[in-house]
Amino acid sequence: MDKRLRLISHLRCFESAARFQSYSQAANELSVTQAAISQQIRNLEQQLGVKLFKREGRSMLLTQQGQTLAEYVRQAFTTLSSGFDKIMVEPEEGVLTVTASLSFSSVWLVPRLWKFSSQYPNISVRAVASAQLEELRYSDIDVAVRQADEIKADVYQEQLIVDPVYPYCSPSLVEEMDLHSPERLAECWLVEAIDPGRFSWKTWFDLAGVKMQRDLISWIEVTTWEMGLNAVMSGHGVCLASASMASELVNKGLLVRPFDIAIEPGLKFTLLYDKTSPKLARINIFADWLRAELSQGDSSPINLARPATESL
Amino acid sequence: MDKRLRLISHLRCFESAARFQSYSQAANELSVTQAAISQQIRNLEQQLGVKLFKREGRSMLLTQQGQTLAEYVRQAFTTLSSGFDKIMVEPEEGVLTVTASLSFSSVWLVPRLWKFSSQYPNISVRAVASAQLEELRYSDIDVAVRQADEIKADVYQEQLIVDPVYPYCSPSLVEEMDLHSPERLAECWLVEAIDPGRFSWKTWFDLAGVKMQRDLISWIEVTTWEMGLNAVMSGHGVCLASASMASELVNKGLLVRPFDIAIEPGLKFTLLYDKTSPKLARINIFADWLRAELSQGDSSPINLARPATESL
DNA sequence: TATTAATATAAGAAATACTTATGGATAAAC
DNA sequence: GTTTATCCATAAGTATTTCTTATATTAATA
The missing domain is CATH 3.40.190.10 (Periplasmic binding protein-like II)
Incomplete structure (x- = not known):
């Protein structure tokens, strides 16, 4: 057996760095630090006695020999992946x-x-x-x-699915705030994502034919749909959410949908x-x-x- | 990058064991212990979720999947070796x-x-x-x-070269034992390898036309030509050696060749x-x-x- | 049946791979 | 031109993997 194959474990780092022409990006792909990549490649170069990369400013360019080896390594890795594919077929359980x-x-x-x-x-x-x-x-x-x-x-x-997005709030809030028309929502705290895109309250109010004055409304900003749902479940305002995500909570009586107006496509x-x-x-x-x-x-x-x- | 390639370092053991259908022989080839091979392959099988070997008595036979993978690994290794060959060309110094x-x-x-x-x-x-x-x-x-x-x-x-094999001894022994005819050698200690093959004293005496009576001669048995030369250099008997190996010592006057009779082809x-x-x-x-x-x-x-x- | 050969496994030791911290070089921004 | 940001290099220490040793198990052989 070719003794140079002892270096095989270094080749993952090499191949990644060669593809990216960047140790940092290779490190990121392989979930290790840049220093690990640097040392592995240094070791590989020393053992092979061949310069594989040359530094140009902040770039690591492949030498001619590096390019040659990268091609062979890529091919070998493809072969191995094919081999793994061939043998790894799992049962249902x-x-x-x-x-x-x-x-x-x-x-x-x-x-x-x-x-x-x-x-x-x-x-x-x-x-x-x-x-x-x-x-x-x-x-x-x-x-x-x-x-x-x-x-x-x-x-x-x-x-x-394409899940319509409706407003949701706690059942108690409906009574408390007498939520029988969309205009009444402007009196509530409204829960909205930081960057809602087309799933914003503005979009919904437009659909409901209500003019929304943003600065007159009390806002709660959240980073996930889940946070929004959790907030209104405890009585804090009204949020927009997709029907399927809210369905479990609605079935349990924890949330209600005060209006049947949906942002669609959802x-x-x-x-x-x-x-x-x-x-x-x-x-x-x-x-x-x-x-x-x-x-x-x-x-x-x-x-x-x-x-x-x-x-x- | 295929995460399964993290297992690449195990593949040397696998390929060797697959080729030999024997962990012990793989261990010998790779200069590690059998236990190391066993554990590497166990680990590989666990990570891949595939049985690669099946034990039959004292043999480790490849499963169908093992055979498939071995073929791909062999091919990948060949590719890598070719890549190394391509980039590793060293200068004269x-x-x-x-x-x-x-x-x-x-x-x-x-x-x-x-x-x-x-x-x-x-x-x-x-x-x-x-x-x-x-x-x-x-x-x-x-x-x-x-x-x-x-x-x-x-x-x-x-x-x-084909180096003729002559008898060699120290200069002092020639005088001491009056070594002017081959028959006189029977009076000396003769240095011979444990398993001399055709480079034995019997062969030489036959060439010299002397009848050798093995049990009447004092023997020194050695395991290497070097030991033989060292023995006679200090005055202990006569040994057979190839001309080139003895030449340095002859040039330095430490040894002489008492007879110009050679075992040839040497x-x-x-x-x-x-x-x-x-x-x-x-x-x-x-x-x-x-x-x-x-x-x-x-x-x-x-x-x-x-x-x-x-x-x- | 006893011995030998081959692999399996657990525990510990040794080697390797990786991280952290820091430095050097270069490119980009100001 | 200076400062900041980016990228790799290196040394020292840490963590993980690989290996060894010791022993057990199984099967083949004498």
């Missing part, structure tokens, strides 16, 4: 890791997981909350559910997973369940066209 | 590691290295003595000089190196010097046909 926004995870997914688990006791679902979409190919994450009008990802995407929920994942059998089971569960809520499957940033 | 038998190293090579070094001050030669031929492809060793009639190796081989010296080595420029310089230096000694370049084990 096992662990499945699902990632979604904090709001969807805590407000929708986690409160319903007992349903999935009782129906599929051999599949153990692990919910991972994240602010951004996580890497799905060749990673620990199997499925993602995100809210955005458009998602850039190189894996399979499927629109689950919040688009997208399912993402890697079609080549070894856990595909398991993912398909979860995806079917998810589709059924979401289709039972208050939602309307309407096509979207306009882009927006992902909601909270 | 630098370190060169030469391996030879203990006898050749200490009796011939090391006493002459000053010549090489003064002629090529930019090349630093490191002599490594070893009882067996060391791996030359992709290893720390650059050149080997071995004594054997036939060598199995997958690298370039070149016959340097000891075959072979030069071995990897034609694809990145240090080829450096190797060629050393090889040229070696050829010249050896051709200045008492030797005859005669073709060999018969196999024998490597001499000491």
Whole structure:
């Protein structure tokens, strides 16, 4: 066996740094520090006796030899990934890791997981909350559910629902503030995201045909849909939220929807997973369940066209 | 980047064990213990969630998946080795590691290295003595000089000399024992290797036309040519040795050759190196010097046909 | 049946990989 | 031109991984 293959563990750092031409970005991709990358590559260069990078100002450019090796390493890694793909096919039973926004995870997914688990006791679902979409190919994450009008990802995407966005508040507030017309909302504290995009109270008031005077209203600013729901559940004002996310709380009598006026097209929920994942059998089971569960809520499957940033 | 590539460092153990279908042999190849191999492969299997080996009695057979992965790993390693080959080309100056038998190293090579070094001050030669031929492809060793009639190796081989084997003893012993005919040798202590093959005193006496009575002779048994030479240099008997190995000592007046009767074809010296080595420029310089230096000694370049084990 | 050969496993030791802190060089901003 | 920001380099220390040693288990062989 070629003794140079002892250096194989250094090649991950090398390949990443070569691709980015940047140690910092490689460090970020590999979730280590820049110093680790620097030292690994220094070690690799010393052991091979070859300069792979040359510094130009703040850039690390590949030498000719570095370029040559990078190409071979990339090819070898592709071969290995293919090999892994070939052997890793998992059965239906096992662990499945699902990632979604904090709001969807805590407000929708986690409160319903007992349903999935009782129906599929051999599949153990692990919910991972994240602010951004996580890497799905060749990673620990199997499925993602995100809210955005458009998602850039190189894996399979499927629109689950387009969830209308209504105002929600506690039942007691309806009586307290006599919320029988949209105009009455201006007397309440209104909960709004810091950057709501098209899911703002202004949008809603326009739909309701009410002129909103922003500076006359008391505002509560939140960073996630979940925070908004939690705030109004304890009697603090009125928030906008998507029907599905609020449904569990409405069913439990903790929240009510004072007006049947919705911002539509609503919040688009997208399912993402890697079609080549070894856990595909398991993912398909979860995806079917998810589709059924979401289709039972208050939602309307309407096509979207306009882009927006992902909601909270 | 494919997160499974974090497992890349385990793949050396896997590939070796897969090739040998034996953890012990893999351990031997990689110079680690069997336990290390066992644990690495267990870890790899756990992380991949795939059984790669199945135990059958005392054999570790590859599973179908193991076979598949082994093929991909082998291919990836070949690609990496090619990449390393492509970038690793060294200049003439630098370190060169030469391996030879203990006898050749200490009796011939090391006493002459000053010549090489003064002629090529930019090349630093490191002599490594070893009882067996060391791996030359992709290893720390650059050149080997071995004594054997036939060598199995997958690298370039070149016959340097075929060195006749004569008796040698100290000058004082010639006077002391009045060594003017071969028959007189029977009165001396004879130094012989434990397993001399065709370089035995019996062979020599046959050539000299003397009938040897083994049980009437006093024997000294040694394990290396070097030991034999050291013994007779201090006045202890007579040994057989190849002309080139003895030449330095003869030139210094420490040994003499009492009879000009040689066992021929003599000891075959072979030069071995990897034609694809990145240090080829450096190797060629050393090889040229070696050829010249050896051709200045008492030797005859005669073709060999018969196999024998490597001499000491 | 006893011995040998081969792998499995646990615990500890050794080596490697990584982090933190700091410095140096260069590019960008003011 | 100076200051700030960005990026990599390096040393020292920390954390993790890899390896060794000791022992157990299993199967093959004599």
